[in-house]
Amino acid sequence: MAGYTRGSGRPNQWLRNLNAKFASVPMILTAVVIFLGGTVWTVVYSFTNSKLLPRLSFVGLDQYERLWAAPRWLMSVQNLVIYGFFSLVFSLVIGFLLAALMDQKIRFENTFRTIMLYPFALSFIVTGLVWQWLLNPEFGIQSVVRSLGWTSFAFDPLYNSNIVIYGILIAALWQGTGLVMCLMLAGLRGIDEDIWKATRVDGIPMWKTYLLVIIPMMRGVFITTLVIIASGIVKVYDLVVAQTSGGPGIASEVPAKYVYDYMFQAQNLGQGFAASTMMLVTVAIIIVPWAYLEFGGGRKRA
Amino acid sequence: MNLRSFAAALAVTVALPLGAASAADLEVTHWWTSGGEAAAVAELAKAFDATGNHWVDGAIAGAGSTARPIMVSRITGGDPMAATQFNHGRQAEELVQAGLMRDLTDIATKENWKDIIKPASLLDSCTIDGKIYCAPVNIHSWQWLWLSNAAFKQAGVDVPKNWDEFVAAAPALEKAGIVPLAVGGQAWQAAGAFDVLMVAIAGKDTFQKVFGDKDEEVAAGPEIAKVFKAADDARRMSKGTNVQDWNQATNMVITGKAGGQIMGDWAQGEFQLAGQKAGTDYTCLPGLGVNEVISTGGDAFYFPLLKDEEKSKAQEVLASTLLNPATQVAFNLKKGSLPVRGDVDLAAANDCMKKGLDILAKGNVIQGTDQLLSADSQKQKEDLFSEFFANASMTPEDAQKRFADIIASAE
Numbered sequence: 001m002a003g004y005t006r007g008s009g010r011p012n013q014w015l016r017n018l019n020a021k022f023a024s025v026p027m028i029l030t031a032v033v034i035f036l037g038g039t040v041w042t043v044v045y046s047f048t049n050s051k052l053l054p055r056l057s058f059v060g061l062d063q064y065e066r067l068w069a070a071p072r073w074l075m076s077v078q079n080l081v082i083y084g085f086f087s088l089v090f091s092l093v094i095g096f097l098l099a100a101l102m103d104q105k106i107r108f109e110n111t112f113r114t115i116m117l118y119p120f121a122l123s124f125i126v127t128g129l130v131w132q133w134l135l136n137p138e139f140g141i142q143s144v145v146r147s148l149g150w151t152s153f154a155f156d157p158l159y160n161s162n163i164v165i166y167g168i169l170i171a172a173l174w175q176g177t178g179l180v181m182c183l184m185l186a187g188l189r190g191i192d193e194d195i196w197k198a199t200r201v202d203g204i205p206m207w208k209t210y211l212l213v214i215i216p217m218m219r220g221v222f223i224t225t226l227v228i229i230a231s232g233i234v235k236v237y238d239l240v241v242a243q244t245s246g247g248p249g250i251a252s253e254v255p256a257k258y259v260y261d262y263m264f265q266a267q268n269l270g271q272g273f274a275a276s277t278m279m280l281v282t283v284a285i286i287i288v289p290w291a292y293l294e295f296g297g298g299r300k301r302a
Numbered sequence: 303m304n305l306r307s308f309a310a311a312l313a314v315t316v317a318l319p320l321g322a323a324s325a326a327d328l329e330v331t332h333w334w335t336s337g338g339e340a341a342a343v344a345e346l347a348k349a350f351d352a353t354g355n356h357w358v359d360g361a362i363a364g365a366g367s368t369a370r371p372i373m374v375s376r377i378t379g380g381d382p383m384a385a386t387q388f389n390h391g392r393q394a395e396e397l398v399q400a401g402l403m404r405d406l407t408d409i410a411t412k413e414n415w416k417d418i419i420k421p422a423s424l425l426d427s428c429t430i431d432g433k434i435y436c437a438p439v440n441i442h443s444w445q446w447l448w449l450s451n452a453a454f455k456q457a458g459v460d461v462p463k464n465w466d467e468f469v470a471a472a473p474a475l476e477k478a479g480i481v482p483l484a485v486g487g488q489a490w491q492a493a494g495a496f497d498v499l500m501v502a503i504a505g506k507d508t509f510q511k512v513f514g515d516k517d518e519e520v521a522a523g524p525e526i527a528k529v530f531k532a533a534d535d536a537r538r539m540s541k542g543t544n545v546q547d548w549n550q551a552t553n554m555v556i557t558g559k560a561g562g563q564i565m566g567d568w569a570q571g572e573f574q575l576a577g578q579k580a581g582t583d584y585t586c587l588p589g590l591g592v593n594e595v596i597s598t599g600g601d602a603f604y605f606p607l608l609k610d611e612e613k614s615k616a617q618e619v620l621a622s623t624l625l626n627p628a629t630q631v632a633f634n635l636k637k638g639s640l641p642v643r644g645d646v647d648l649a650a651a652n653d654c655m656k657k658g659l660d661i662l663a664k665g666n667v668i669q670g671t672d673q674l675l676s677a678d679s680q681k682q683k684e685d686l687f688s689e690f691f692a693n694a695s696m697t698p699e700d701a702q703k704r705f706a707d708i709i710a711s712a713e
Contacts, residue, residue: 051396052374071685071689071704138544161692247487248693249688249690249693250692262678264371265370266680267374267677
């Protein structure tokens with residue numbers, strides 16, 4: 001460092017830390033070629049009428065017009081909004097509540113934690129199949145309750161177009177809240193004991209401490225959790241395939257399934273690419289302002 | 303080493319590669335996995351193994367809609383199998399145009415496929431730019447209504463002889479706790495059932511105008527409105543099916559839990575496997591008993607272009623084995639489909655297959671929708687009809703409008 005400042009002019013920024021720069025070349029190449037390159041390629045081909053094989057014959061916005069006129073796509077978007085909103089709210093709330101309960105120095109905490117986290121170890125396909133059976137009116141919850149004597153009991157969300165998306169939501173929450181709980185628990189454990197002591201001395205009720213002191217202190221954990229949940233929401237596919245395969249009719253379709261079906265089953269790559277581009281745009285609209293606030297703003301502060 | 307043993311050793315080195323050249327392992331992919339289908343495909347494997355080669359079975363579970371993307375991505379990704387099933391028609395069109403498939407014209411001319419394959423439209427579907435790219439193995443027709451005799455007996459009504467009688471019998475079936483019409487949840491089943499209703503109710507010419515000429519005015523017209531009316535009946539009758547796969551729906555008919563099912567003749571394999579007899583245990587009505595026309599879509603084997611010469615030779619052997627009269631009979635009897643050759647003897651055929659053969663001989667045939675429409679239009683149609691069958695609040699008029707739009711944009 002000292003050698004540079006004694007030199008004639010400003011040191012060449014590009015030559016500093018050459019080793020580190022050289023070492024990051026593979027990563028940069030991967031990011032640019034695979035992630036960025038693949039994305040650009042997909043967006044470009046979404047303006048073509050590629051069928052089974054990609055070909056460069058441009059048709060302007062035709063694929064997008066067709067996409068936004070397709071009832072199935074509109075249904076998919078609507079489902080994603082409902083599913084996304086509720087799964088975000090419920091997994092955060094339930095996850096935090098479980099973590100707060102777990103944080104009360106209870107006995108057998110390890111056992112409970114393991115039980116709560118177990119569903120997360122299952123793949124979405126397994127989760128989906130398990131809940132398909134549980135929610136099946138002839139084998140699952142409905143028949144069990146009926147056999148107990150309540151014969152008019154009806155609970156068959158997967159076979160009712162109006163509420164099928166909530167049936168999927170139940171399975172998703174069952175699987176996902178354990179992870180959220182663990183993340184939150186880690187955050188709670190990171191809070192200094194002294195803060196608790198201080199609030200106790202001041203006589204602040206526990207719920208108020210959580211709400212006004214602890215949660216604001218856990219901002220980082222909340223943001224991490226939010227990103228993990230949100231990315232899970234946008235890409236939800238296998239759960240739907242295992243539980244309902246989009247049915248009844250098109251009532252539980254989701255965007256990722258539209259993309260797959262049109263790319264491979266309908267042999268219409270252009271349409272699939274247009275749909276996946278729309279998914280990317282949605283994610284970008286959410287992620288970019290957040291990333292700007294989180295990282296761009298952070299640098300200025302520092 | 304004396305001279306003789308040297309000569310023998312020499313002979314062995316020469317003979318070995320020659321002997322090996324005539325035997326090869328060929329991987330064949332297909333989506334025949336239900337009980338009846340698996341029994342049928344075993345016949346093909348047996349026949350091919352008898353030629354000294356070896357059939358490596360590459361069954362892909364799930365319907366064609368699951369299997370086809372896997373097959374296509376293997377072919378386009380440079381890892382082709384030796385042969386693969388497709389429904390002949392437009393599914394493999396682009397693969398052929400991209401030069402990924404093998405031209406079978408030589409062997410086809412040598413074995414005279416043009417003369418033996420009946421109806422000729424089957425081979426036409428394999429032909430692109432004058433060259434033949436696939437070997438058809440069977441004729442599958444969609445236009446069948448399968449009825450459970452036991453279910454109707456339980457409901458106390460006669461087994462219907464046509465669609466209208468079936469609709470009239472529906473309330474009696476419902477009263478007996480039987481679902482009148484089983485329609486599985488997979489989207490292609492609803493779309494297929496509609497196509498069948500169309501041929502039966504609107505007739506052959508209208509069908510051709512809508513799917514062949516893509517005439518949107520006919521699709522929006524009064525003839526098709528009648529078909530949507532019937533589809534509305536079918537929707538009401540299918541309420542409470544609650545199964546996904548077609549063979550589960552067929553099973554409902556076999557066990558008498560459902561009155562009937564509109565399904566292609568591949569359902570027959572399931573009846574056979576369950577030990578049921580046509581006429582006594584179940585009844586089949588081609589063309590829904592209204593309009594005895596059958597479509598001649600079906601399965602065909604396509605052969606991807608391979609670099610390996612031995613395997614390429616074995617591909618030819620496989621192609622000719624598939625069309626061999628003995629293989630045709632053994633395979634189609636198990637599968638419940640009709641042979642692609644007019645000259646084979648199907649004395650062992652059951653009641654329903656004989657009806658099919660009869661219609662075929664009379665020439666009352668149409669092309670299947672797979673042959674007429676692109677996969678893209680088919681998918682749009684599936685989306686429409688799976689929604690229509692699941693959503694009772696969707697009116698037939700709305701559905702018809704969307705149907706006409708799909709036909710208008712079809713290519």
